[in-house]
Amino acid sequence: MKKIETDIEGCFILEPTLFNDERGYFFESFNEDHFHSLTNTEIHFVQDNQSFSKFGVLRGLHAQSGTHAQAKLVRVLQGEVLDVAVDARKGSSTFGQHVAVRLSAENQRQFFVPRGFLHGFVVLSETAEFFYKCDNYYNKESEGGISYDDETLNIDWLLNKDQLCVSEKDLILPKFNDVFQK
Template structure:
């Protein structure tokens, strides 16, 4: 496993070691002790989630707040997505800054997203299977969101907005200013 710092504090790009031969591939998607050794962060994940999306589906920008905020380790099992995170921690030196990366079933990269971050992704392949580990259980009352095209965050999705497929909930998310003042 190779772990690279992103420009955002406490957020990491995780590159697994891939073993390939005539039968296919094998990789270790997570190793708690090794991750802690490389980052100094020891995270105990308690819930795994998975979604399936078609081309153009944008899910986000979502976050959990308060005592039920979640750290996540996200990856693509099948397909290709543009993954975007934003630091929403007011005391962080990278507050309101974003990071984006292509995650797909070829590079098998993952993003470690700490508590206090917003997250979203856009499916760039015909279909994507997206999986993530969480360090706390989902509690509906703790969820929050910011509109994907927020004028303050200026996220470049590099995709035509009129071709994006969003849930009604994601279309009606508040702006950053509405959510954080």
């Protein structure tokens, strides 16, 4: 597995080593010891989640707060998404900046999003199955988020606004500066 750094410290892309032959391919998608040595982190994942979405579905930007904050290791099992992480760590040199990564079943990339980040994705293919590991259990009372179309964040979701399908819950999320005063 290969680790690719991003412009935001703590966020990185993992590319697996694929073993191909006439039958197809095989790769190890996760090995805790290898993950720790490659990333120099001591993350212990406790929960796996999976979603299925259609073209244009945008989920985000979400985060768990306080003692329920979550780091995530995300990947796409089928289809393609644009995955986005926004640095919401006050005091960070990249506070308010984001990184966007195309994840697909074809490229097999995984994206690590540490605690203290907002996270979201939009489906670029007809459908997508999205899978992620979390290092903390979900807690409904600790969930929150920021509007996906926040002007301060200026995220290019690669689709026109009329192509997006956003939940009612996500449409009423607050703006970044209303939650995170700089």
